[in-house]
Amino acid sequence: MIYILPLLSVFAGYVISLFLKPSSSTVFQLLLSFSGAYLLSVTVFELLPEVYSSGSSEIGIFIMLGLLLQIILEFVSKGVEHGHMHHNDDTGTFPVLLLVSLSLHALLEGFPINHSGHLLHGVVIHKIPVAAILSVFLIRSKISKIKVVLFLTIFGLMTPLGSWLHKNFEVLNPYSVYINAMVIGIFLHVSTTILFESAKNHTFNASKLAIVILGILLAYFI
Template identity: 75%
Template sequence: MIYTLPLLAVVAGYLISLFIKPSTSTGFQLLLSFSGAFLLSVTVFELLPEVYTSGNEQVGLFIMLGLLLQIFLEFLSKGVEHGHMHHQEESAKFPLLLLLSLSLHSLLEGFPLNTSTDLLHGVVIHKIPVAAILSTFLIHSGISKGRVILFLTIFAAMTPLGSWLHSSFEALDTYSIYIYSLVIGVFLHVSTTILFEASKNHSFNLSKLAVIIVGIILAYLI
């Protein structure tokens, strides 16, 4: 399940991109808001207590480094991790920098999934709208369909790869607390950006508020 669910999430996102326009679909925007709330809540309820009860004094430093890392990655990815991406003019060039950015992000988020089923669900729910936005961008970017599939396949494989590396190499356990802290920083930035953009223009939206509350409650209860 740890390896298959992230893959299925990317497939689901690709199928969504074929049938709806994610940037204008109300239902999609609600899913994005729910995913941000759920991911943030799981991070606060589960990952944060785990790293801070370790007694390691450098946890806070690595959380902030993770946040800064995600800010840097978004310069390359144009914000697709939080469901936001500008469509550029068609170009046949393969978006290598975008792939590298998303691959590193996905690889890191796979590391702690062995420790929490709830976190796995949070990542999967988050990955579906991200994959839909990414697929829409790639389809309209001018690259061939084969390259689109190649890009999505590599992107989909990175999260399971991170989980596999963590479970297969005991040497990584020595650094797991630092990796988890980096991931927390990444998740905090991504999820709070999603929630901030959900309330852009400071306009009240009852539907988005409702799904955010539901996401928080579900993350707490399960």
């Protein structure tokens, strides 16, 4: 499931993009808010206590490094990780830098999910709206369907690859707590941005508030 679900979530996002307009669909925006709330909650409830239990005094530094890394990556991705896409359409060229940026993000988020089913669910839920937004951009950019499939497949494989590397390369074990701390920084930035940017005028309505509370409760009790 660790290797299959992230890939399936990208495929689900592509299918959603064919039937919904992510930028204007209320259902899509609520899904995005739910994913942000769930991902943030799992990060706070599980990942944070785990990395701080290591006793390292440098955990906070790596959390902030992860946050800064995500900000840098978003200079290239233009915010697709949190449900926005600001690239110009109709370019007709394969977006290599975008793929590199999203692949690094996805690769890192795969490292900690070996040890947390809840985090796996959070990543999967998060990937669905991200893949939908990304699919819309790729289709509008006028690149061939084969290149769209290639892009989404590589992106979908990066998270399973991160999990596989973490599981099979023991040389990474001494650094896993620091990698996980960087992932926490990435998740904190992405999830909080989702919560505050996915609503018009940055305000909460009753539906969004309810779905955010639901995401928090599910992350806590499941």
